Amino acid sequence: MATKLMHALIYDRYGGGAAALKYVQVPIPIVKKDEILVKIEAASLNPLDWKLQSGIARPFSPRRFPHIPGGLAEYAVAKEKLTVVRPSEISAAEGAGLPIAGLTAYKALTQCAGLNLDGTGEHMNILITAASGGVGHYAVQLARLGNAHITATCGTRNIELVKSLGADEVLDYKSPDGAALKSPSGRKYDAVLHCATGIPWSSFEPNLSENGKVIDITPGPSTFVTFVLNKLTFSRKQIVPMILTPRGEDLAQFVKLVKEKKLQTVIDSTYPLSKAGDAWAKSMDGHATGKIIVQAYK
Numbered sequence: 001m002a003t004k005l006m007h008a009l010i011y012d013r014y015g016g017g018a019a020a021l022k023y024v025q026v027p028i029p030i031v032k033k034d035e036i037l038v039k040i041e042a043a044s045l046n047p048l049d050w051k052l053q054s055g056i057a058r059p060f061s062p063r064r065f066p067h068i069p070g071g072l073a074e075y076a077v078a079k080e081k082l083t084v085v086r087p088s089e090i091s092a093a094e095g096a097g098l099p100i101a102g103l104t105a106y107k108a109l110t111q112c113a114g115l116n117l118d119g120t121g122e123h124m125n126i127l128i129t130a131a132s133g134g135v136g137h138y139a140v141q142l143a144r145l146g147n148a149h150i151t152a153t154c155g156t157r158n159i160e161l162v163k164s165l166g167a168d169e170v171l172d173y174k175s176p177d178g179a180a181l182k183s184p185s186g187r188k189y190d191a192v193l194h195c196a197t198g199i200p201w202s203s204f205e206p207n208l209s210e211n212g213k214v215i216d217i218t219p220g221p222s223t224f225v226t227f228v229l230n231k232l233t234f235s236r237k238q239i240v241p242m243i244l245t246p247r248g249e250d251l252a253q254f255v256k257l258v259k260e261k262k263l264q265t266v267i268d269s270t271y272p273l274s275k276a277g278d279a280w281a282k283s284m285d286g287h288a289t290g291k292i293i294v295q296a297y298k
């Protein structure tokens with residue numbers, strides 16, 4: 001029987017950025033036990049996609065080439081227990097942002113920061129850095145649901161958007177107060193969801209409440225050094241490295257909130273699968289507002 005083919009983006013070595021992606025035809029993947037075949041209407045790019053291509057996790061991921069990154073194909077296999085049926089109220093493009101960026105914001109705020117999304121529990125002051133990005137824009141909306149006081153950082157052009165998503169005060173990250181992460185109303189943060197990169201612990205520490213914690217979703221060597229030093233010195237202020245381990249139950253909860261229109265996906269831009277290289281370059285540029293979407297079918 002002839003093998004059925006699909007369109008996909010592939011790369012066949014580490015490095016090379018968008019120019020190394022090839023739009024080709026490859027066999028439709030074969031499902032194994034506990035997996036399902038998913039027809040991909042839309043996918044979203046995450047910085048992890050191009051970081052893996054650059055070799056950040058070599059030789060563990062990708063383990064072999066050619067590699068299809070981040071669902072950039074017409075079909076993909078997925079573990080059934082990690083999937084959720086997309087409700088008709090959520091478009092494919094909007095749904096594409098939820099499994100990684102949305103779930104990262106959800107896990108960081110609910111499980112790491114301890115925020116109750118029904119607004120019960122202790123009132124929290126929360127800082128969200130890079131609040132205009134893929135993770136940050138979901139985080140602002142979730143923190144709003146949890147009735148937190150939200151301070152956010154983003155670039156000048158996105159200040160009004162981030163306010164409209166629910167932030168109480170917004171700092172331009174290029175301004176002196178923004179760089180110092182200072183709350184304009186003088187609040188100390190109980191939790192920081194750190195979605196930007198390159199901000200040292202010394203900038204966070206003076207702005208934290210007594211038991212404040214920074215949830216670092218891009219943990220590097222300095223995160224782990226600070227984590228250990230804080231433990232050794234019995235500091236009540238903490239840094240928490242977080243890497244998402246997706247769970248179907250969490251995704252179902254999160255999808256329910258989107259279905260109920262309690263939060264939305266902000267879409268930066270949409271590309272057809274054949275032009276996913278342009279989407280890749282845009283993500284690498286680091287200036288997306290919300291999510292970059294690739295559509296296999298319109």
Ligand SMILES: NC(=O)c1ccc[n+]([C@@H]2O[C@H](COP(=O)([O-])OP(=O)(O)OC[C@H]3O[C@@H](n4cnc5c(N)ncnc54)[C@H](OP(=O)(O)O)[C@@H]3O)[C@@H](O)[C@H]2O)c1
Nearest residue numbers: 047130132133134135155173196217218242243244287288
């Ligand atoms: N731990 C995990 O499991 C996990 C999961 C998902 C993502 N991540 C990581 O989380 C980080 C954020 O991901 P993302 O998808 O949200 O990124 P993204 O969408 O690419 O972020 C882009 C946005 O960040 C803003 N920005 C950049 N530097 C900033 C700064 N210093 N202060 C304030 N805003 C800044 C940009 O604003 P301008 O355009 O105005 O510069 C842009 O709007 C990445 O490092 C990613 O790898 C980790």
